[in-house]
Amino acid sequence: MHEGHGFSTRAIHAGQEPDPLTGAVVPPIYQVSTYKQDGVGGLRGGYDYSRSGNPTRAALETCLADLEGGTGSFAFASGLAAEDTLLRALLEPGDRVVIPDDAYGGTFRLFDKVTSRWGLRYAPVPITDLGAVAERVREGARMVWAETPTNPLLNLADIAELAGLAHEHGALLVVDNTFAGPYLQRPLALGADAVVHSTTKYLGGHSDVVGGAIVVGDDALAEPIGFHQNSMGAVAGPFDSWLTQRGVKTLAARMDRHCDNAEAVAEFLAGHDAVAEVLYPGLSTHPGHEVAGKQMRRYGGMVSFRHSGGEQAAVEACNRTELFTLGESLGGVESLIEHPGRMTHASAAGSALEVPADLIRLSVGIEDPDDLLADLRQALGG
Known part of the structure; x- marks a missing residue:
């Protein structure tokens, strides 16, 4: 080309x-x-x-x-x-x-x-x-x-x-x-x-x-x-x-929608009482925000956050979602939720790469954003 x-x-x-x-x-x-x-x-x-x-x-x-x-x-x-x-x-x-x-x-x-x-x-x-x-x-x-x-x-x-x-x-x-x-x-x-x-x-x-x-x-x-x-x-x-x-063939169109939805999800989580910390480069509070702005077109469709209630509360929140499917992998058109410590990163348990036990990872899909926010709201209890 x-x-x-x-x-x-x-x-x-x-x-x-x-x-x-x-x-x-x-x-x-x-x-x-x-x-x-x-x-x-x-x-x-x-x-x-x-x-x-x-x-x-x-x-x-x-x-x-x-x-x-x-x-x-x-x-x-x-x-x-x-x-x-x-x-x-x-x-x-x-x-x-x-x-x-x-x-x-x-x-x-x-x-x-x-x-x-x-x-x-x-x-x-x-x-x-x-x-x-x-x-x-x-x-x-x-x-x-x-x-x-x-x-x-x-x-x-x-x-x-x-x-x-x-x-x-x-x-x-x-x-x-x-x-x-x-x-x-x-x-x-x-x-x-x-x-x-x-x-x-x-x-x-x-x-x-x-x-x-x-x-x-x-x-x-x-x-x-x-x-x-x-x-x-x-x-x-x-x-x-x-x-x-x-x-x-549809990567650009999908990524723009993933980014739109992830930005909305990150902003919602940042204001929720059950969330201790949101990890998303699109937030101005993220330590890598400036680097991301320098080398990325947008900030991506992945959002991680730490549950203020600890590990068990994080696991229960993962189990309560309806639109966010509990599953490994990421990047598909459907939204996924997982507990890295017990799922994708279990192989790093006990090592220098062990992830926080209260961490939840979201792959934000391209569904209607209001539906995704409503699902997270009910899963987090308000």
Whole structure:
């Protein structure tokens, strides 16, 4: 797509030319494992086996690279498959990684229980504390792994500052952009070396597909990641790729509605007696508000808050909602509520990444906002 085209135009058209055979305006689902070769080594379009490449997956990868401003993109069976592949492609046993001290529980589990056995070492630090990150990088960390906003405490990392710090000492900066997505935030343009996504979330957007992606801004990184994607094989299937791309087409429209609703929910919670603290970058009281305003288009659809009644009251509030569905994951059109300490972040219990027991996380959907506020009002008791 032409760089001058707007986001929604590129989301709908990048990598999605009408089918040359039939004129179909939606790229077809190539539900196929292998391809006829025109003589030994004579590949049509470069395809020989769908683990190595599939036209439907390629269409999604082209679109994601365009939206993130990258030179290469790789689609996977899940966000964690993308993370695992990136780490093994770019790092060696013995390397050290700086991670947020409030990272997603699945990411922490990957570092703590999986890649550590392979020889990778990690150091959790407050990702908002540039001094703490710099100290670890000066000690020889090979990579800085940032979530921004973080999951579930919604802390903000200054991407440009982290990039400068990491590059000064020869380290890479990887940004998990799942919470913001390319419509709200483009880490590569701010200096990041690679972006990872759980495409299950806002990119897919409808809670009907699981997937992941890596986007890089340098061909030198694309080569080893592409090799490992093919060698490790946890690729996105054609139907999953098609579903994800269908979701991407409406990303901008959905994100604006998610943000509208989340802002209304955050303001409501900030004035409620049962709420001790609201964690939302759109509030002027949030410590990352200024950073968010600098690097994000809007403040996102995720809201976390701490219940003034403690852990049991938080659990009971989660159980009482009607429109907010009690469930893990996020980023779908429907609103979700969860208790991170007992659900998505249970794997971090007892560690440096343990989350507050009174914390509730909301994925604010695109329903009518008055209905969402009424549901929270009754769940919180007034």
